[in-house]
Structure formats: C-alpha cells, structure tokens
Amino acid sequence: MIERQQVSSGTWQPPVDPAVAQDVIADAMSSGADFAEIFVEERPTSRLMFLDGKVEDAVSGQSLGAGIRVIHGQRAVYGYTSDLSRAGLLAVAQSVAAAHKRSGQGDPAALVAAEPAPRLARIYPQDVPSERRIELALKADRAARRFHEAIAQVEVSITESVQRVLIANSEGLFITDERPYSRFFVQAIARSGSQQQVCARSPGRMAGFEFFDDLDVEELARDAADSAVRMLAADYAPAARMPVVIDKGFGGVIFHEACGHLLETTAVAPKASILADKLGERIAHEAVTAIDDGTLAGEWGSSAIDDEGMPTQRTVLIDKGRLVSYMVDRLGELKTGYRRTGSGRRESYRFAPASRMRNTFIAPGEASIEELIGGVRFGLYARRMGGGSVSPGTGDFNFSVREAFLIRDGKIAEPVRGATLIGNGADILKKISRVGKDLELATGMCGSISGTVPVDVGEPPILVDEITVGGR
Amino acid sequence: MGADAPSMFEDEIARVLAAATARKVEAEAYLGVDRATRVRVQDGEVETFTLTERRGLGVRVVREGRVGYAYTESFAPDALDRAVADAAANAALLEPDEFAGLEAFGEPTPELALFNPDLAAVSIERKVAFALDLDRAAHGADGRVKTVTGSSYGDSLSFVRVASTRGVDRSYRATMGWAAVQPLVADGDQSKNYGLVRAARCFEELNPEWMGQEAVRRCVEKLGAREIPGGRMPVVFAPEAFADLLGTFASVFSAKVAQEGKSLLVGRQGQAIASAAFTLVDDPLQEGGFASRPFDDEGCASKSHTLVENGAFVGFLHNSETARRDRSTTTGHASRGGYQGTMRVGTSNLVVVSGPSSRQALLSGAGRMLEITEVAGLHAGANAISGDFSLQAQGFMHEGRERYPVHLFTVSGNFYSLLEAIAQVGKDEERFPSGIATPSVLVSELAIAGK
Numbered sequence: 001m002i003e004r005q006q007v008s009s010g011t012w013q014p015p016v017d018p019a020v021a022q023d024v025i026a027d028a029m030s031s032g033a034d035f036a037e038i039f040v041e042e043r044p045t046s047r048l049m050f051l052d053g054k055v056e057d058a059v060s061g062q063s064l065g066a067g068i069r070v071i072h073g074q075r076a077v078y079g080y081t082s083d084l085s086r087a088g089l090l091a092v093a094q095s096v097a098a099a100h101k102r103s104g105q106g107d108p109a110a111l112v113a114a115e116p117a118p119r120l121a122r123i124y125p126q127d128v129p130s131e132r133r134i135e136l137a138l139k140a141d142r143a144a145r146r147f148h149e150a151i152a153q154v155e156v157s158i159t160e161s162v163q164r165v166l167i168a169n170s171e172g173l174f175i176t177d178e179r180p181y182s183r184f185f186v187q188a189i190a191r192s193g194s195q196q197q198v199c200a201r202s203p204g205r206m207a208g209f210e211f212f213d214d215l216d217v218e219e220l221a222r223d224a225a226d227s228a229v230r231m232l233a234a235d236y237a238p239a240a241r242m243p244v245v246i247d248k249g250f251g252g253v254i255f256h257e258a259c260g261h262l263l264e265t266t267a268v269a270p271k272a273s274i275l276a277d278k279l280g281e282r283i284a285h286e287a288v289t290a291i292d293d294g295t296l297a298g299e300w301g302s303s304a305i306d307d308e309g310m311p312t313q314r315t316v317l318i319d320k321g322r323l324v325s326y327m328v329d330r331l332g333e334l335k336t337g338y339r340r341t342g343s344g345r346r347e348s349y350r351f352a353p354a355s356r357m358r359n360t361f362i363a364p365g366e367a368s369i370e371e372l373i374g375g376v377r378f379g380l381y382a383r384r385m386g387g388g389s390v391s392p393g394t395g396d397f398n399f400s401v402r403e404a405f406l407i408r409d410g411k412i413a414e415p416v417r418g419a420t421l422i423g424n425g426a427d428i429l430k431k432i433s434r435v436g437k438d439l440e441l442a443t444g445m446c447g448s449i450s451g452t453v454p455v456d457v458g459e460p461p462i463l464v465d466e467i468t469v470g471g472r
Numbered sequence: 473m474g475a476d477a478p479s480m481f482e483d484e485i486a487r488v489l490a491a492a493t494a495r496k497v498e499a500e501a502y503l504g505v506d507r508a509t510r511v512r513v514q515d516g517e518v519e520t521f522t523l524t525e526r527r528g529l530g531v532r533v534v535r536e537g538r539v540g541y542a543y544t545e546s547f548a549p550d551a552l553d554r555a556v557a558d559a560a561a562n563a564a565l566l567e568p569d570e571f572a573g574l575e576a577f578g579e580p581t582p583e584l585a586l587f588n589p590d591l592a593a594v595s596i597e598r599k600v601a602f603a604l605d606l607d608r609a610a611h612g613a614d615g616r617v618k619t620v621t622g623s624s625y626g627d628s629l630s631f632v633r634v635a636s637t638r639g640v641d642r643s644y645r646a647t648m649g650w651a652a653v654q655p656l657v658a659d660g661d662q663s664k665n666y667g668l669v670r671a672a673r674c675f676e677e678l679n680p681e682w683m684g685q686e687a688v689r690r691c692v693e694k695l696g697a698r699e700i701p702g703g704r705m706p707v708v709f710a711p712e713a714f715a716d717l718l719g720t721f722a723s724v725f726s727a728k729v730a731q732e733g734k735s736l737l738v739g740r741q742g743q744a745i746a747s748a749a750f751t752l753v754d755d756p757l758q759e760g761g762f763a764s765r766p767f768d769d770e771g772c773a774s775k776s777h778t779l780v781e782n783g784a785f786v787g788f789l790h791n792s793e794t795a796r797r798d799r800s801t802t803t804g805h806a807s808r809g810g811y812q813g814t815m816r817v818g819t820s821n822l823v824v825v826s827g828p829s830s831r832q833a834l835l836s837g838a839g840r841m842l843e844i845t846e847v848a849g850l851h852a853g854a855n856a857i858s859g860d861f862s863l864q865a866q867g868f869m870h871e872g873r874e875r876y877p878v879h880l881f882t883v884s885g886n887f888y889s890l891l892e893a894i895a896q897v898g899k900d901e902e903r904f905p906s907g908i909a910t911p912s913v914l915v916s917e918l919a920i921a922g923k
Contacts, residue, residue: 048565049814051732054566054567055565055566055567056566057539057541057814058540058541058562058563058565058566059540059541059542059543059562059812059813059814060541060542060558060559060562061530061542061543061544061555061558061812062543062544062545062546062551062554062555063545064544064545064546064551065526065545074517074519075517075518075519075520075521076519076520076521077520077521077522077523078520078521078522078523079522079523079524080523080524080525080526081524081525082525082526082527082528082545082546082547083525084546092523095523096521096523099521099523099596100518100521130565134565152733153732153733153734155732189733189734189857191733194736195858196734196736196857196858196859197857197858198855198857198858236884237862239702239703239882239884239919239920239921240702240921241923270514270515270619270621271618271619272619272621272654272656272665274663350524350526352520352522386852386853387849387851387852388849388852389848389849389851389852391665391848393619393621393654393656393663393665394656394663394664394665395663396848396864396879396880397864398848398849398852398853398863398864398882399849399852400849400852400853400862417860418860418862419862419882419884419921420849420852420853420862420863420864420882420884422864422880422881422882423880424880468880468881468882468921468922468923469921470853470862470863470864470881470882470883470884470921471862471884471919471921472704472884472885472919
C-alpha cells in the first residue's frame with residue numbers, strides 16, 4: 001500500500017486513488033481470480049468542424065470511466081462504469097468477481113507507484129484560443145478553393161483529445177500515462193456536371209497543439225484538391241490482375257491488412273489466423289522485413305505503456321521473409337506461451353484490452369520508385385490509398401486505392417480512378433518482390449475487437465508482382 | 473442487465489436546464505444510458521464475460537441562432553454545469569444561422585413495444601448456457617469445422633431521454649438481445665468462414681442450435697470456391713449483401729448531407745432516380761424493427777417516410793433545422809448518434825419494399841447468373857459522395873441447374889447507376905440488426921474483376 005501523496009503524475013490527479021484501487025482489486029479477486037486490473041480513463045475531447053468556410057459544429061466533451069478485469073486461467077471477466085465513486089467501483093468489482101468462481105489464491109500484491117513517462121504535449125488544447133483553429137481551417141478552405149474552380153465544397157475538422165489513464169493491477173502495478181492526440185482533416189469535393197469526386201488528407205500525431213503550428217495546412221488542402229480534380233477527369237481503373245507499385249506512406253495498409261491482423265494473438269490463439277503456428281517459417285518474400293513499433297516518438301500509434309501498463313517496444317514481426325514474432329497481450333501470452341510484446345490496446349475504458357498493432361511498417365530496401373515502376377510493362381501505380389479489411393481465418397483481404405495511374409512500358413501514364421485491390425495474405429506476402437528505400441508513415445484508425453485505436457501504417461514504395469484490381 | 477427500471481435522472485436533467493436558463497440560452501439535454509452484458513465462448517469455455525453500464529449526457533445550446541455542443545460522462549453537478557458552459561462557449565464560435573433553433577414538439581408519440589421485461593430478466597446462467605450451446609452446435613455441425621470464434625450472446629437495456637427548455641420531455645426504454653458465431657471450415661487448401669449475427673427483442677426468438685448449424689452451413693457451401701473471369705454481367709445481390717451496400721449509401725437520402733453539397737440527389741425530387749421496380753421506405757414504427765423508436769433524437773414523434781416510390785425520388789429525410797432551411801417539415805429523422813454526436817439526419821428501419829419475384833426467379837433469369845452473398849471493405853471501397861464502389865465479394869455462380877461457389881473477385885459500379893439498373897426486386901425479405909430490411913435485388917449489369 002502506498003500513500004496518495006507519493007503518486008506522482010504531473011498535474012493529473014487520477015480520479016481513483018491508490019487506496020480505492022487496492023480495495024477494488026482485492027474485491028475483484030475475492031472469488032479466487034489469478035489476476036485483477038483496473039483501467040481508469042479521463043479524456044477531454046474537442047472537435048471543430050468547418051464547412052462552406054464557416055464553423056459548422058463545435059463540440060467538447062469529457063469521457064470518464066473505469067474498466068475492471070479479472071482473469072481466471074485463460075478466462076476473463078470485464079466490467080465497466082462511468083461511476084467512479086468508491087461504491088460504484090466496488091459494485092462493478094463484486095459483479096465481475098461473482099460472474100466466475102474458482103479456488104485460486106486471489107491474493108493481490110500491494111500497489112507501488114511507478115514513475116509516469118514524461119509529458120508529450122508542449123501546448124495543451126485548452127490553452128489555445130479557438131480563433132487559432134478557425135484561422136487554420138479558413139487557410140485550408142481558401143487554399144483548396146483557389147486551387148481549382150471545380151472545387152465545390154471543402155470540409156475541415158480539427159480534433160484534439162488528451163487521454164489520461166491509470167492502470168493498477170494485482171501484481172502491484174500503479175502507473176499513469178498521458179497521451180495527447182491532435183489531428184487535422186481536410187476534404188475537397190470536386191464537381192463537374194453530375195460527377196463528384198472527393199479526396200481527403202488527415203495527418204495526426206501524438207502531440208499537443210504544437211502539431212498544428214508545424215503543419216502546412218494549405219499544402220495539404222491543395223494536395224487534396226489536386227487529387228479530387230484529377231480524379232474527376234480520370235477514367236476508371238481496369239478490371240484485371242496486374243503488377244502494382246504501391247507508393248510509400250498509407251500504402252502500408254496492404255501489410256496492415258494482409259499480414260498485421262493475422263499476427264495478433266487475438267486471431268492466433270484460437271487458430272483463427274492462417275499464420276498461426278508459423279513462427280520461424282518463411283512466410284514472405286525475402287525482400288520483406290516488417291516491424292510493429294510502439295516506441296516511435298510522437299507517432300500516432302505510439303505510447304509509453306500499453307493499455308495493460310507494460311512498456312511498449314519495437315517488435316520485429318518478419319525478418320527477411322521469416323516470421324519472428326507475433327503481437328502479444330496478457331491473455332495472448334496465457335493462451336499461446338509467447339511473451340507479451342506491449343501490444344495490449346483498447347479504444348477506451350469501454351473495451352477489454354486485446355493484442356493490437358501500433359505503428360506497423362515494412363522496413364526500407366534499396367530501390368528507387370523509378371526503378372520499381374521502370375520494371376513494369378503494364379500495371380498500376382497506386383499513389384494514394386484508402387482503408388481496407390481482412391478476414392484473418394481465410395487471409396482474404398481488400399484495400400482501396402483512391403488515386404492511381406496506369407504504368408505503360410515502365411513509365412507513369414494516364415490517371416485512373418481508384419479501385420479496390422484484393423488478394424490472400426499468404427499469397428500476396430510472397431509477391432511483394434521489391435521494396436523501395438524511402439520509408440514514410442501515415443495516420444490511420446484501426447477497428448477491431450477492442451474498439452478503434454490510433455495506428456500508423458507505413459512502407460517505402462513496393463512492387464507487388466500480381467494482384468487483382470477491382471476496376472471496371 | 474437487471475429488470476429494474478433505471479433512474480429517470482430527474483436531478484441531472486433539471487440541473488442542466490436550469491443552468492441553461494440562468495445563462496439565458498435555449499438548451500436541450502440528450503441523456504443516454506446503456507446497460508449491457510455479453511458472454512463470449514471459445515472452445516467450449518466462457519472466454520470473456522462483460523458487464524457494462526455506459527451513460528452520458530449531451531447538451532445542445534442555442535444562443536442567438538448559434539448552436540454549440542458538449543457532453544459529459546460524469547454526472548457530478550460541476551461536470552453538468554461545465555457541459556452547459558462549454559456548449560454555450562462553443563456556440564459563440566459559430567456565425568448566426570436563421571434556421572438554427574429548438575422546436576417545442578408536442579404531438580403525441582406512438583406506443584411501441586420496445587421494452588421486454590422478460591428479456592431484461594434472463595438470468596446470467598441462461599445467457600452463458602446459450603453461448604455454450606451456440607459454440608457446441610457450430611463445432612458439432614460438420615467434420616470440416618476447424619475453429620469457431622466469437623460464439624456470443626449479448627443483451628442491452630437502453631434508456632433515452634430528451635428534454636429541452638422549450639418544454640420537450642420524452643423518454644423511452646428498449647431492450648435488445650443478440651447472438652453471433654463465426655465458424656471457420658477447411659477442406660484441403662481452402663478455408664472459409666462466415667459470421668452470423670442475429671438480433672431479437674425476445675430471448676426465445678434466438679435459437680442457438682439453428683444459428684450454429686446455419687453459420688456452418690453457410691461456410692461449407694462456400695468450400696470449393698472457384699475464381700471467375702472478369703467482365704460485365706448481371707448480378708443478384710442476396711439480402712445481406714444488398715443491405716450492406718444500401719447502408720453504406722443511405723446518407724445520400726439525408727437532407728443534411730444534401731445541404732452540405734454531398735448528395736447527388738439535390739434538385740431531383742419528383743424525378744425518376746431508380747428503376748420503377750424499386751420502392752424504399754424508412755419506417756421507425758415497424759413492428760419488431762431493430763431500429764424502431766417512438767421519437768427521434770430531438771423529440772419529434774416518429775412517422776414512416778417514403779423515400780423512393782416506384783423509382784421516383786419523393787424527398788429527403790429531415791430534422792427540424794434542415795426542414796426549415798428547405799422550407800419543408802421535419803420527417804422526424806433527427807439523429808445525433810448518441811450523446812457525443814451532433815444533430816444530423818439518420819435512417820431508422822430502412823426497408824426495400826418486396827417485389828413479386830422469388831429468389832429462384834431472379835436467379836434463373838439468364839443463362840449464367842452471379843449471386844453475390846457477401847461484400848467486404850465497405851468503409852474504404854465505397855464512397856457515398858461520388859457514389860462509386862469497388863468491393864471484395866463472394867457468392868455463387870448459377871448456370872442452368874448448377875450452382876457453385878465463387879470468390880476472390882470484386883464488384884464495381886456506381887450506386888446511382890445501380891438504382892437505375894435494378895431489373896427485379898425479390899420477395900425474400902430479411903431483416904438485419906442495423907434496421908435495414910431487404911429482399912434479393914437483380915441488377916442488370918455490373919463490372920466484375922476476377923482472375
């Protein structure tokens with residue numbers, strides 16, 4: 001047991017103090033659990049949306065709640081509440097304890113406060129007047145409209161939140177973490193006759209308002225407008241199997257879907273992944289080394305500790321084509337025996353943690369993008385990507401290309417509208433035959449069993465020898 | 473989930489409205505509470521048991537034609553006061569809008585049977601037994617079952633209250649049960665899975681044996697799937713696939729989206745936008761409908777609204793603000809997506825009205841017919857602004873009497889063109905947990921990319 005004043009967490013005073021946390025853990029374990037944990041979250045969020053060059057909606061809010069989990073063997077019971085009073089928390093602890101009984105030890109260790117990680121935000125959202133945000137949005141709006149007369153509508157939004165968490169468990173852990181998130185979104189709609197095309201850019205970082213100060217919002221807006229206008233005039237992509245050069249940055253979504261989800265113990269433990277039991281095996285082309293890294297400073301998917309309180313790490317998943325690690329959370333470790341990798345993540349207190357990706361990317365190789373394109377007689381150059389999805393049990397995945405060009409005789413030719421690219425993960429990993437040298441990460445949101453969490457995807461440009469392009 | 477009635481939160485609502493009145497602003501409180509349980513079974517044992525109570529209060533403030541929002545999950549008095557203050561401060565960031573404002577909805581709301589005390593009283597033991605039975609049924613349904621994941625039973629008791637300084641004060645309770653199971657079957661090199669989800673307002677309507685077997689049957693019938701050459705061809709969308717597609721594009725019928733310049737239906741009221749075979753209705757009063765509700769998110773009494781009648785576009789879905797802007801009346805489709813959201817327009821039970829033809833009749837129309845049963849990647853491969861879609865799909869090829877599974881292909885087109893190309897609408901209506909109900913739909917031509 002520790003004294004309240006010993007718990008240092010910067011200016012944040014967690015809404016649950018150590019004495020209450022200790023009692024909650026003890027009650028949660030009272031029916032003989034092996035492990036108990038409390039996750040307390042406070043999250044102020046603000047969102048400004050702009051349309052037609054004006055503020056369309058302004059919202060601010062405060063999320064507050066706690067999730068309590070107990071583990072018996074490989075089973076978990078999870079409960080949550082927004083009522084953070086001692087009585088409210090103990091009621092949930094007793095409910096989760098009553099849901100499963102076992103004759104385990106149920107003897108929690110005394111909590112010892114851990115030093116929280118240094119603060120990441122230099123400028124907190126509440127310290128910045130809203131006029132600054134309105135100024136940024138207007139700059140982006142004007143830049144997009146001035147770019148081309150076909151731009152009929154511009155939407156901008158600025159979303160900021162600061163997630164503050166406290167994680168305490170029956171092993172004596174008591175740790176806090178603060179994660180500031182800042183994201184800018186600009187979307188341009190180009191119209192001509194009865195046609196509308198749209199393109200958005202939406203970078204984000206784990207940082208305070210200083211992120212926006214360093215951002216060239218006009219360039220982002222022009223970039224979105226440029227793409228929307230180009231797609232207005234473009235023909236549809238062809239429908240065929242062909243080689244595809246996928247550009248750096250968000251192109252990494254191909255690896256996220258085709259492979260990343262298949263390496264989460266959530267899918268691996270119940271053998272609902274085609275890559276279960278493949279550790280040490282060659283699963284990809286030797287050009288492919290892939291990494292999931294939660295430690296990259298300021299990146300959207302990073303954090304000092306995961307949502308089970310374990311320090312995050314850099315996890316090499318695939319080394320020159322060979323599978324060397326899965327992504328493992330606490331339950332995943334209990335079920336598979338693989339060591340935890342600091343990959344337990346959740347959207348909020350409303351979700352039990354699960355093994356999830358953080359910043360996942362293909363490591364850079366040697367080739368220039370010109371070399372990749374130069375080797376293709378007829379194919380697709382996928383410049384800008386959307387999201388995708390995968391069914392881990394079969395490995396069938398899809399992801400969308402938003403802006404593309406045909407490749408003819410080794411050169412970039414006419415632009416074509418986006419299309420969905422589909423394939424099977426086991427198959428496509430062997431067809432990523434060349435990897436470029438210019439690595440870039442991009443911001444995304446990933447939805448899965450423990451909710452929607454911020455992640456980076458990334459890659460240098462890559463060449464996929466053959467993939468189905470779902471055009472017309 | 474207990475059977476006891478949740479508190480009406482009288483003190484919280486009163487405090488918010490009083491704080492608004494003290495600031496001389498109009499305000500509306502939207503309070504949402506959701507109590508839920510979920511049992512998830514893996515390999516014959518309970519893997520996770522989840523007990524939750526979520527609650528939150530959203531405040532919409534209107535001050536001199538400016539609207540601001542704030543929400544809080546803490547119901548402490550200072551947190552409620554702060555939400556009102558924040559909403560008022562946010563309102564100050566907007567320019568005045570003559571169409572903004574709260575309405576004093578007074579007309580009576582319909583009686584709907586949304587709350588089932590029997591469902592709320594189902595014991596934890598029966599919920600666990602259901603999920604175990606479901607898992608067992610799926611495991612035992614076929615020798616080719618490799619794994620079963622996510623065998624789950626869940627239920628929820630939700631409470632919604634909308635109250636404003638204009639005198640609106642309405643609430644309702646609703647219960648819902650659901651179950652899901654996802655088997656994976658394998659034969660040789662090929663694996664197939666299918667996630668079956670069913671919702672019900674009554675515990676007895678959910679049948680674990682049937683669900684386990686049906687989910688496996690849908691996996692097994694996909695085994696031996698072939699790849700197909702691409703080309704342009706007629707396509708029959710099975711109800712589930714058409715429901716997914718329709719749900720993705722439903723926002724084009726929102727007056728809010730139209731006023732933002734993002735729907736291509738602007739200015740097309742009264743015109744033919746779809747084949748004469750197509751009639752689309754949004755019915756929040758549908759009996760047993762999973763998205764039924766007595767009033768919308770600003771308290772306007774629910775009523776049914778026809779969107780497309782025999783191919784002609786009747787009119788957009790409105791909330792009170794979009795209606796004022798269009799010099800029209802609200803259709804009662806205000807939707808804020810929970811207490812954290814802002815007031816927009818949303819569908820409830822979106823119903824494609826059945827036609828005369830059986831599914832068999834649709835499928836035997838041509839020499840060779842592609843039936844699409846599942847589409848994937850809708851969040852990325854479909855764009856409601858352009859109407860374009862390009863989606864990973866699975867299904868069956870029908871050739872005379874032969875029917876064989878097909879996979880690893882995409883279907884591409886444009887939603888607006890698809891509506892015009894609907895050749896026939898079936899009568900095999902299915903209802904989905906989203907509230908969408910649709911039969912199979914035959915589209916005369918779409919682009920397929922395969923091997």
